[in-house]
Amino acid sequence: MGVDFYTCNNCRDTFPDCGDFTGCECGKHWCCDECAESQGYRWEEDGYLPKGANYEQTTSCSYCRNENYPDEDLLEFALHKLRLTRDELIVEYTRFADYPHQEEGA
Secondary structure, three states, X not given: XXXXXXXXXXXXXXXXXXXXXXXXXXXOEEOOHHHHHHOOOEEEEEEEOOOOOOOXXXXXXXXXXXXXXXXXXXXXXXXXHHOOOHHHHHHHHHHHHHOOOOOOOO
């Protein structure tokens, strides 16, 4: 029997699956209750039926309730809206990163 490691969906810390952590039935994992609650994790007293699911979950979070989305999905959507490819975005970001920016508050 091995140990798997998860990455906290909020703070990005890693933790083993054999220790204390909080997990939603949709598959998201957090290192602690505070991180989970910051992303809308909650117990569902009356059950929660995600769209297209066949069974009610006893927990839910902002991701399975479609109130929040993974960064990868948001990036894909933003690239589509901006009509840019990932490579084109890299070129734009490199130009931006090379430009001297004024310090905030200056």
